[in-house]
Amino acid sequence: MSAGEDERGRPAEAERAPGAREPANAADGSATEGPAAEDTATEGPAAEDTAAVAKKPSRWARLVALLDEREAPTSLALVRLAVAAVLLADWVAVLRRGLVPVVWGPSTAGAFGIADTFPDPPLYQALLGASPTSTWLVFGLAFAATLTFALGLFTRTSALVLALASAQLAQTLPQADRGIDGALRLVLLLLACSGAGARWSLDAWRRHRTLTPDIRVPAWPRYLIVLQVVWIYFSAGMHKTQGAWWPAGDGAALYIILRDPHFARFELPWLDAAYPLTQLGTYLTMLFELGAPFMLLALWYRRTAERPGRLRRAFNRLLVREVWLTLGVGFHLALALLVRLGIFPWGMLAFYPAFFRPEAAERFLARLRGR
Amino acid sequence: MRERWPQIRAGLIVLAVAVSLFEGCPVPNVQRRHVERPVGQREVRRWVGVLGALGVETTPEELTEDAIAVSEAATRRHRALLAPFAPFFALTQTRQRWSLFPVADPEPWVMHLEGSRDGRAWELLYRPVDPEHVFLRERLEYRRVRAIWNPGTAGPRFDYPRFVDWVARESFAARPELEHVRVRFAKVRVSLPGEPPWEGEPSWHFEERRSRAEVAP
Numbered sequence: 001m002s003a004g005e006d007e008r009g010r011p012a013e014a015e016r017a018p019g020a021r022e023p024a025n026a027a028d029g030s031a032t033e034g035p036a037a038e039d040t041a042t043e044g045p046a047a048e049d050t051a052a053v054a055k056k057p058s059r060w061a062r063l064v065a066l067l068d069e070r071e072a073p074t075s076l077a078l079v080r081l082a083v084a085a086v087l088l089a090d091w092v093a094v095l096r097r098g099l100v101p102v103v104w105g106p107s108t109a110g111a112f113g114i115a116d117t118f119p120d121p122p123l124y125q126a127l128l129g130a131s132p133t134s135t136w137l138v139f140g141l142a143f144a145a146t147l148t149f150a151l152g153l154f155t156r157t158s159a160l161v162l163a164l165a166s167a168q169l170a171q172t173l174p175q176a177d178r179g180i181d182g183a184l185r186l187v188l189l190l191l192a193c194s195g196a197g198a199r200w201s202l203d204a205w206r207r208h209r210t211l212t213p214d215i216r217v218p219a220w221p222r223y224l225i226v227l228q229v230v231w232i233y234f235s236a237g238m239h240k241t242q243g244a245w246w247p248a249g250d251g252a253a254l255y256i257i258l259r260d261p262h263f264a265r266f267e268l269p270w271l272d273a274a275y276p277l278t279q280l281g282t283y284l285t286m287l288f289e290l291g292a293p294f295m296l297l298a299l300w301y302r303r304t305a306e307r308p309g310r311l312r313r314a315f316n317r318l319l320v321r322e323v324w325l326t327l328g329v330g331f332h333l334a335l336a337l338l339v340r341l342g343i344f345p346w347g348m349l350a351f352y353p354a355f356f357r358p359e360a361a362e363r364f365l366a367r368l369r370g371r
Numbered sequence: 372m373r374e375r376w377p378q379i380r381a382g383l384i385v386l387a388v389a390v391s392l393f394e395g396c397p398v399p400n401v402q403r404r405h406v407e408r409p410v411g412q413r414e415v416r417r418w419v420g421v422l423g424a425l426g427v428e429t430t431p432e433e434l435t436e437d438a439i440a441v442s443e444a445a446t447r448r449h450r451a452l453l454a455p456f457a458p459f460f461a462l463t464q465t466r467q468r469w470s471l472f473p474v475a476d477p478e479p480w481v482m483h484l485e486g487s488r489d490g491r492a493w494e495l496l497y498r499p500v501d502p503e504h505v506f507l508r509e510r511l512e513y514r515r516v517r518a519i520w521n522p523g524t525a526g527p528r529f530d531y532p533r534f535v536d537w538v539a540r541e542s543f544a545a546r547p548e549l550e551h552v553r554v555r556f557a558k559v560r561v562s563l564p565g566e567p568p569w570e571g572e573p574s575w576h577f578e579e580r581r582s583r584a585e586v587a588p
């Protein structure tokens with residue numbers, strides 16, 4: 001059993017926020033009133049109504065309660081499996097091309113790994129020296145940790161080891177470490193603090209003799225993954241200050257990128273005819289990225305759907321969450337199809353299960369299985 | 372302690388999020404070499420126009436100097452405030468500034484890998500998006516290798532010469548008849564639909580040559 005879980009899937013009393021009545025994510029998956037409604041319950045039934053009116057919990061208490069929530073590990077386990085699949089594919093790609101010693105080998109051996117000339121080399125080089133052997137050791141460690149992470153064996157330790165081994169490789173050749181590698185490391189660090197290994201894992205099997213034990217794990221790592229993904233998009237949008245991304249530059253950015261031979265996957269002879277479509281794609285990209293923070297609002301409104309409010313009703317009626325996620329999936333699939341960005345589209349899509357509460361993820365999986 | 376744990380954890384999470392968001396602030400990184408490129412100069416002229424429309428009169432030269440000065444000052448301040456957390460970011464090699472194609476350059480580079488028996492007649496071996504010339508394509512187009520040879524907005528990467536050494540060794544090993552290898556980049560222009568098509572000759576940049584003897588192990 002992971003730290004902080006109990007067999008019934010409910011948090012131990014001592015682990016709840018002071019005054020928290022029940023985790024907001026109810027086991028039946030129904031929307032709840034959220035943390036705002038939780039803090040008065042322990043005052044006892046007689047005092048409940050009066051206390052609720054007299055003393056609304058502070059924002060801090062509500063935040064503490066929110067971060068103390070627990071849920072089934074389904075969504076986090078899906079993120080774990082997807083992240084592991086993307087990383088394994090990338091490691092296999094570099095292995096298959098015989099590029100491990102080329103990319104991360106020491107520059108003194110004719111490879112690209114420039115870190116051996118730095119005054120402050122990566123830890124593994126300081127300890128083992130810069131050599132092809134030490135490169136293979138770190139790569140092997142990253143590969144093995146990816147496998148154990150995928151299998152859910154010592155999941156938390158595997159995630160941490162994988163994040164740190166990947167960081168050592170990044171330090172060896174910083175310019176070959178792309179944004180998506182850093183994003184994957186950040187999510188790995190969050191998964192190392194999570195119960196992502198509590199489902200579909202050898203850890204689950206070792207502890208419960210089933211791959212799908214009925215337990216609950218802290219929800220905050222999932223919330224932080226959502227926040228991280230939203231920030232990635234919003235930050236990317238903020239950095240797009242060049243005119244080509246805006247109407248002043250004719251929205252030509254996507255067209256120009258698709259014509260850039262270093263990134264385009266194909267020559268696209270029909271691209272000129274599709275110029276208005278590429279302009280639309282440019283504006284949708286900006287809308288999607290700069291509108292990312294509204295996704296947080298959409299998630300909150302979805303979660304508190306029973307509360308009043310016109311904006312809440314409008315968000316839920318217009319399916320803002322679904323529209324935004326569909327746009328994101330379309331955006332990444334289009335990138336994967338048309339532009340050579342390595343694992344970037346797949347890595348980002350690997351984080352998407354975090355946008356779904358476990359109950360929704362389970363319903364989706366059941367639908368996939370035809371049940 | 373156990374009763375306080377939810378509070379402590381919430382405090383730690385808030386701290387982590389606050390530091391991450393601060394690290395991710397879009398502090399401008401304007402360097403002279405960025406501004407000197409055509410795409411940079413176009414941006415400066417555009418911003419002069421935008422500022423002029425807002426009633427702020429400036430010239431491209433003044434704006435360049437101001438932008439560089441503000442960028443340097445902001446970067447210094449940002450770095451100083453993050454210094455206590457630098458070890459974490461260094462250990463995990465993470466940052467919170469994300470950009471994907473912040474600049475869509477209408478004057479992209481096209482890498483050419485060529486081989487020769489005598490150093491005079493050159494045979495094109497590899498060029499991106501050219502199905503006729505795909506020598507070493509799988510390895511050259513692997514994302515981490517492309518990151519080494521693909522020039523940034525400010526020109527070639529600092530380990531570009533080592534890339535040329537490597538690709539020359541690979542070429543000589545696979546093609547025993549070759550005695551010379553060169554890598555160079557054509558600068559082309561993407562014309563937008565409606566613009567007169569660009570029919571100029573590409574200019575050539577960053578040419579590096581290696582002979583078999585130079586890269587022999």
